Amino acid sequence: MSALTDHFTLANGLEIPSLGFGTWQIPDGDDAYDAVTTALAAGYRHIDTARGYGNEASVARAIADSDVPRSDVFVTTKLPAEIKTYQGAVDSLAESLELLGDDHVDLYLIHAPWPWDDIGSDHSAGNAEAWRALEDALEDGRARSIGVSNFSVSDLEKLAAGARHRPHVNQIRYFVGHTQDDVVAYCRANGILVEGYSPLATGAILEDADVDAVAQRYGRSVAQLCLRYLLQKDVLPLPKSTTPSRIAENADLDFTISDTDLALLDALEDPTA
Template sequence: MNNNKTMKLLLNDGNYLPLVGLGTYKSTEQEGADAVEYALRKGYRLIDTAAVYKNEEAVGKGIKASGIPREEIVLTSKLWRDCLGYKSAKKEFHKSLERLNVDYIDLYLVHWPANAKNYNNWKQTNADTWRALEELQAEGKIRSIGVSNFWQEHLEALFKTARVIPAVNQIEFHPGYWQPELVKFCQAYKIVIEAWSPLARGRVFDNELLQQIAKKYKQSIAKVCLRWIVQHQVVVLPKSSSKQRIDKNINLFDFELSEEEMTQIDNLPEMGFSGELPNIWPDRLQQA
């Protein structure tokens, strides 16, 4: 089988994105820097952070400490939803660039779309924000631009003014909540899907089907879930500061789920949904 350390997906702008990356949410200070350094030395080439994670400086330090050439690394950061708009987007991007201590960012995402609840003209706000990213990309400051948590309604509105189609949409995607209609819509525009919360906030570990499949392949439940995601041709970003887990999470290609098993996991009832909805943020639905 292919070594997933070298597996990449072609983006609609001609760039490539590794199929497996390191998520850094909650990895801060020296722990975060150490996790990034270790992951890069173990073969990871996609590192995912965001301004709101408050760890861009630590991520930058980890990149430098790894000794891996910058051009081999795909570095992602995101613009927080409180900073949308043309001028604000540019200002916040340069802050991220400074904190990361790099000359460019490979993939920069709008973390959440503006919505009617929080903006008088959400469509114009998203369009203005996107125009700022397009200009930064044209200047060579960003290699690929994309979005996160955009539903079809947000994308369709954006398409009316966008000169560049988003390369990526990072969404909540895990067994029990994987938004198949949105995935299908994005794939029609060659927008690559990235998965956040791939283990459904830990809910997957109590699922009987996943337990049975994991036992069959003598794999962990976590690896079964991550493998299911990459077999959907979706980029997975497991987050961890544990060296042992970082090692395991990138080695996903020593087994393969059958079509029947993929369908069984596809059809699992809702579980582990975060309650985060892009059309009403910042409200959270209370989940049992």
Template sequence: MAVLTDVYELNNGITIPKIGFGTWQIPDGKIAYESTLTALKEGYRHIDTAMAYGNEASVGRAIRDFGIARENVFVTSKLPPAIKGHDEALTAFNETLSALNIGYVDLYLIHAPWPSNEIGQNFDTENIATWEALEEIYKSGKARAIGVSNFTVHDLKNLLKHTDVVPAVNQIQYYVGFTEPKITTFTKAHNILIEAYSPLATGDVLHSTELTQLANNYNVTVPQLALRYCIQTGVLPLPKATSQAHIAENKALDFLISTIDMERLNVCQDTAPSHFHNATQG
């Protein structure tokens, strides 16, 4: 059974809690600070942020104020999509370290293979140079692991062909009905952990009649069912919430979806067809 104390082992041997607290779209300041602090009080030991989220300072302050030993919380941040290149990546990483003010990060990711206003364009050469900077950061000990986000099979092959360190993680859009099978298969085959951002499709899964009926059978909520599904497929979900009730609800995943119901969920139609989909991930 997966609970907050359970972990996955990354391909470099370090462990990462199976459930993370996502902070995408949580504004900097009081809301980000209090949400992160609440998550830590509820027992979360894996916090995911990014420079592009604009809330690293508040997340870092919450971690410091909570008073937890640094080694007992796993913190991820990300290089903004628009920043490419060796020196540029090093500069941005140092800014992240300064904003978080927690000494080091446990995981540092390239947020996307392309700038957000150039989705789908080829940045192979730039990604190689950027990854070489992340390798330096990793070897310095300022990041205990490095990885990527939104990388397709092509983007992953590009790194694997030209660089030394295999990414530990690929963080992609992943939820019931949209599981990126080509990327998922390739990523897992290379012992790269998949993290699911928007595992609840930004709340759109709540509108699925099929998931509602199935959740009722287990006496759980639709979000709990969707998050448990991720874990049983070997994926690490990063649910985001700001209320204490939802933060607590999202960690209560100590139940098991049957094999028959997992098969049903595996062939489920997109539970959020109107939700934004990154076409390059297909």
């Protein structure tokens, strides 16, 4: 039961390491390079980046400079949320692959169903166009798996209506008190793996007294408890840190939360609300 060596299996049979290292908000250059280098040395084999993060080149350089073969690292990147055309998606993936120095990515996601400056707007037609480009990438090997991020049940249903392939993954904001149960249930029913970003509520949960009380019962940090919570919910956590000690701590998740404590955590309110 090691978070660093366990895998989830996607609907197409591809194995994905059960713990990812997130790079959101880690600047390009030394910050991203050093963080990914540290994560790989700590045993992470799943790195999550995005064209929108602007750090793909530094992520790739860290992987290339490590002692870990590229074939042993699962790399995710994402189509920018504002790109909603077929050709735009084709061109953006080509740009990402050039920056990553590779001919394929292990997982390619539509970053959001709407542009970040127009959250909640309907772009179902554009998503269908972009998805067709991802399906082509899956079929010709430029992407080993494909998926979406921040998609609601409605977004997923609209996408499925004209799709050749269902998403393998939906990456959503997920943490204790914010579990998007309707989205998770839909994904479970349709063979879509749920990945959880911001598993520590972007830090908001770290001072939560109720969560801390549970963590202390296991002799663990709040961060470790929150990440273990996701794993026991069959959600793939994507913690992010630039601090070497925390990067290592976030991967030390080999303990089990009791059913009683899981129920207690399930009942807590969103710490960011």
